[in-house]
Amino acid sequence: MAEGSLEAPIRHPIPWQDPDFYDEAKLDEELRRIFDICHGCRRCFNLCDSFPRLFDLIDESESGELDTVSSTDFKPVVDACTLCDMCFLTKCPYVPPHEFNLDFPHLMLRYRAVELKKGEIPxxxxxxxxxxxxxxxxxxxxxxxxxxxxxxxxxxxxxxxxxxGVHRDADLPKYHARPLTLQAKSEVPEVNRAAPAFGRKALLYATCFSNYNDPDIGLAARKVLAHNGVDTEVVYPACCGMPQMEHGDVARVAETARKVAAELRPRVDEGWTVIGLVPSCVLMLKFEWPLLCPDDDNVKALSAATRDIDEYVIDIARNEGMAAGLKPLDGGVTLHIACHARAQNIGQKSTELLKLIPEADLKVIERCSGHGGSWGVMKQNFEVALKVGKPVARQARQAGKAYLASGCPLAADHIRQGMERIDGEAAIPAETHHPIELLAKAYGL
Structure with missing residues (x-):
């Protein structure tokens, strides 16, 4: 039997409407099948805390094998998974179409869906x-x-x-009195008709974070795109559902997917590209929604039309060329590549975007920050999250750059908090940025 497939990984639709999906005996059977494969492989030992917990659980059992591990002890393994997808996409040799058919993150999702059905999610x-x-x-x-x-x-x-249950020391995102959708109505940037990409049109899917917590991300994206000739509108029918997905509420996420896709379908059919401002939300629209609603044509059409903001800007740079006006940024940038940007399998588009800035001085870090959405702020997870993200925080501290950026704003803030626990002579940046904000700054926008 070959170790690993020679074909590209594929993901099967999530059978959340099948009663067997919630059958606890069948779930336990699948947990044991996959955990036994992971125990014999161990390539994911350094990705997150799920795998060390699993391997320690088995190694410390009576036989040193899975047969003497109680199923009641599996929960800490599941609880440590942040659904980052890095094991599936970067490490595991046994993902479909391999006959082992191993999808660790979606197995963790199934476990949480069963927990939710039983009323066990706090x-x-x-x-x-x-x-x-x-x-x-x-x-x-x-x-x-x-x-x-x-x-x-x-x-x-x-x-x-x-x-x-939120740890008292964890940084939490701030709220904004004027959401992005409101500001977008009164602050419409003039489209540069002389730009090479003039004629493009895009819907900026605000995402809950940019809408309520950091509208500057959306405002910066809109200004950069307008300067490059792109006509934009800001839309926000609802949250993408990633927070509910993390807690196993797949039925609700599927309902949201159908609603949003139906609302945006007419614009997609008119040729508008849908641009997400946060990688997790883009991942949902592109990949997770079609796996939850595989027969919904609106969801399929929206998925095909969706791009990450960094991905979209690089598409302009490669095809029409960028509008003039970019100037260097003093002090350099430490750039973290968000896990959910990596999970889109689009390459390092954030790196390419910042390299558009003249004399770009970049320190690029491609490793998990440890945050994991709301997971990393919880009392029982906060110190673990800092531990997982410590190698990233250490590299960022040693780099000593003036700017700290990530496509995931929560990851950037978590890294900065980790940097505060590491000694170093260089000043820690007072704030963090999305890459599109730094491009807007380089344009003087």
């Missing part, structure tokens, strides 16, 4: 996934929310930790 954790509700409620009192969520606030953060 209420507090599910509240963190309600990004649209939370963003809408926080908007009128953004200043008060940001004061309460500041990790230097020793009055409120212990209360938040007790109520929601």
């Amino acid at each position: 209420w507090s954790e599910r509240q963190l996934t309600e990004t649209d509700r939370n963003g809408s409620l926080a908007r009128p009192v953004a200043g008060l929310c940001n004061w309460a969520a500041d990790n230097k606030n020793r009055l409120t953060r212990p209360l938040i930790e007790k109520a929601l």
Whole structure:
């Protein structure tokens, strides 16, 4: 039997509507089948904490094999998975079409779907996934929310930790009083008709993060695209569902996928490209939604029309050429390649984007930050998340660049927090950036 396939990895649709998907005996059988393969391979030992937990669990059992491990001890292995997809895409030799048919992240997803069905996902954790509700409620009192969520606030953060399970020291994203969708209505940049790419048109899918937490990402993207001749509109029908996906609520994610895809389908048919501003959201639209709704033509059409913002800019650079006006940035950039950008299998588009800036001084780090969406801020995970991300934080600290950037804003902030725990002479950047923001800065926009 060959070790690994010679063909490109493929992913099967997620059979979440099949009753067998939630059958605990069949789930346990599949967990044991896959865990036994992982135990004999161990190539993923350094990706996240799931695999060390699994291997220690087996090694410390009575027989040193899986047969003497109780199924009740599997939960810590599942809990450590952040659904980053790096094991599936970069390490595992046994993914489909190999006959072992191993998809570790989607097995973890199935386990959580069963937990959710049984009512075992904590209420507090599910509240963190309600990004649209939370963003809408926080908007009128953004200043008060940001004061309460500041990790230097020793009055409120212990209360938040007790109520929601969020570690009192974890950096949390700030809320913005004016969401991107509102600002986009009043701040429409003039399209550069002399740019080589004039005539293109794109819908900027705001994502919950850029809409409620950091509208500057979307505003920067819109200005860069307008300067390069692209007519844009900002749309935001709903959150992509990645927060719910992480907690196993696949039915709700599928419902969102159908709703958003149906709403955007007419624009897609008119030739508009859909651009996501955060890699996790792009991954959902491109890959996860079609696996949840494989028979939905609207979802398929939206998937084919979706691009990551960095990917789209590089497409302009390669085909029409970029508009003039880029100037060097002083001090250099440490760039982290987000895991969900890597999972799109598009190459290092963030690196290519920043290399468009004259005299680009880059330190590129392609390794997991350890954050994992809402996973890394939880009380039981925060220190583990910093441990997983320590090699990234160490490289960033040693690089000593003026700017710290990542396509994943949460990852960038987590890396910066890790840098604060590592000694070094160079100053730590006071804030973090999305690559498109640095390109806008280089344009003077």
